[in-house]
Amino acid sequence: MVGSGLAGLSLARELADLRTDGVVVLEAGPDRGHAHKELLTRDESLRLWHTEDPDFHRNWTSDLPPHYLHSSGLRKRLGGRSLYWHGVCLPIEEQVLRSGAWPTALAAELLGELPSRESLYDQVAKRLEDWAGAPVSHCRGTRERWLLEHLRTLGYPVDPTPQASRSERVPEGENRQVPFTPVTHWNGPLPEPLPYPVLPDCLVTRMQAGSGGLVEVTVERPDGSSAVLLAEQVVLAAGTFENTRLVGRLLAETHGRDFWEFGNLTDHVNQGFLAVVPRESMPYPPEAGRAFCVMPMLDVCNSYVFFDLMESPRPDAALVGVWTMGEQVSTESRVRVERVSPQEQWELKVQPVISPADDRTVERQANQLAEIVERVFRIERTAYTLRKEDFREGRPLYLQQLEAALEHDPASAGGAVFPYVYPLGSVDHEAGTLALGGDAVDEHGSVRVMPQVLVLGPAVFPRQGAANPSLTTLALAKWYARRLRQR
Numbered sequence: 001m002v003g004s005g006l007a008g009l010s011l012a013r014e015l016a017d018l019r020t021d022g023v024v025v026l027e028a029g030p031d032r033g034h035a036h037k038e039l040l041t042r043d044e045s046l047r048l049w050h051t052e053d054p055d056f057h058r059n060w061t062s063d064l065p066p067h068y069l070h071s072s073g074l075r076k077r078l079g080g081r082s083l084y085w086h087g088v089c090l091p092i093e094e095q096v097l098r099s100g101a102w103p104t105a106l107a108a109e110l111l112g113e114l115p116s117r118e119s120l121y122d123q124v125a126k127r128l129e130d131w132a133g134a135p136v137s138h139c140r141g142t143r144e145r146w147l148l149e150h151l152r153t154l155g156y157p158v159d160p161t162p163q164a165s166r167s168e169r170v171p172e173g174e175n176r177q178v179p180f181t182p183v184t185h186w187n188g189p190l191p192e193p194l195p196y197p198v199l200p201d202c203l204v205t206r207m208q209a210g211s212g213g214l215v216e217v218t219v220e221r222p223d224g225s226s227a228v229l230l231a232e233q234v235v236l237a238a239g240t241f242e243n244t245r246l247v248g249r250l251l252a253e254t255h256g257r258d259f260w261e262f263g264n265l266t267d268h269v270n271q272g273f274l275a276v277v278p279r280e281s282m283p284y285p286p287e288a289g290r291a292f293c294v295m296p297m298l299d300v301c302n303s304y305v306f307f308d309l310m311e312s313p314r315p316d317a318a319l320v321g322v323w324t325m326g327e328q329v330s331t332e333s334r335v336r337v338e339r340v341s342p343q344e345q346w347e348l349k350v351q352p353v354i355s356p357a358d359d360r361t362v363e364r365q366a367n368q369l370a371e372i373v374e375r376v377f378r379i380e381r382t383a384y385t386l387r388k389e390d391f392r393e394g395r396p397l398y399l400q401q402l403e404a405a406l407e408h409d410p411a412s413a414g415g416a417v418f419p420y421v422y423p424l425g426s427v428d429h430e431a432g433t434l435a436l437g438g439d440a441v442d443e444h445g446s447v448r449v450m451p452q453v454l455v456l457g458p459a460v461f462p463r464q465g466a467a468n469p470s471l472t473t474l475a476l477a478k479w480y481a482r483r484l485r486q487r
């Protein structure tokens, strides 16, 4: 297994549960502890996410900054981004799975259409429920109940946001929802222990055909040494761009070329605002706790809308985050993997495209958000100022707007909203370059030129719809484990 993030460790655990022996997980980064960032203080967690992470690592360039540059990167350590994610767990929409982009047999398993088997999504949800002690979409307290009722009264069909998380005590003394990570899952008791090693500081740089059908895997260590390991099967679970780099190098070398290009790179289109209003206009109960709701996709903009009642530092103010997330319609963004001589490095360049169809998504989302500004917060809808040009330019950014929102005093200045965009790549949902059933990877996840190598993670999603990717990554880990066990 290459990579110990959400995909790699989840698959390793599924394989262990199926009593598959001989699994080794190779991780490029160090083992720097296993606590999810939500177990840190709020400040530390925000800083780690946005500004000061020693393991933040971006080994690519972008032709369209800030897209795929601003905060877009790997967390190169044991656990990867599973120690940072927010745990939001939405299945890919049925119409996307049925659109013909996804392999039919897999779509049927995800949707639960096989008579003898529960849907892959339900199997994962059950496992998360066992871990959390509650269903992923349960209501998490009185504040959330209030927010749900408040928004439903205004006509918004919201539900608690499905989250793979459970309440844990944090250093600040309160209980907080802490997302699932397969690192603790992996540390936790295995039904019948079948230990598999997870080796940190092992950067995989190359795969080649070895004798007897084995794969030669080149591993580099931080001290400059390297080794070649032999494997019967290799699963690439190193994140979309690193998986693409490794497959790009394999394809280029197999065909005697210096570069390889991949299309179909997609991300989500995200924008939102922070609203600061007088506390009396949002009379939520005083008990601490998260209130985080989601509104299903409405035809008007094919995007989910999230409402997050946040902790305001001012007792007389309410701070609410609202954002939308939609599918990027354009599939024209590309990734180019190229040999740089004489160092023998393989560089990765992202070539993002924002199409007129994406502009329309941005405009519809902006209209919906402006309406929410007016109806929920009773502020002029013109206060939501973002336009398609802002999304293309990738500004203003979340952190800067959060700072402005925290400074705002609604008692003296009245309610206000602070709009922001997330440039492409910055919500870490990059996907699609190694689509199942596409040119490079077959519909079972094997690299066509070397079927002993499989790819797992959002890179293989033919279409990702508007849903966050990780529930589907966990479902695919289950599907891959069964198939690998059969081999």
Ligand SMILES: Cc1cc2nc3c(=O)[nH]c(=O)nc-3n(C[C@H](O)[C@H](O)[C@H](O)COP(=O)(O)OP(=O)(O)OC[C@H]3O[C@@H](n4cnc5c(N)ncnc54)[C@H](O)[C@@H]3O)c2cc1C
Residues within 6 Å of the ligand: 002, 003, 004, 005, 006, 007, 008, 026, 027, 028, 029, 049, 074, 075, 076, 077, 078, 079, 080, 081, 082, 084, 085, 086, 087, 088, 089, 202, 203, 204, 205, 237, 238, 239, 240, 242, 427, 428, 429, 456, 457, 458, 468, 469, 470, 471, 473
């Ligand atoms: C702050 C934040 C919040 C998020 N919230 C959500 C959410 O709520 N819901 C959701 O669905 N998704 C969310 N995501 C996205 C989610 O975390 C990713 O989609 C997911 O982690 C991808 O899993 P992965 O295993 O493919 O990659 P990763 O988790 O990034 O793991 C890849 C691992 O491979 C290692 N690696 C890379 N290259 C090599 C190499 N050459 N050799 C060996 N090892 C290598 C890396 O160091 C890393 O440990 C969030 C992400 C972030 C950063």
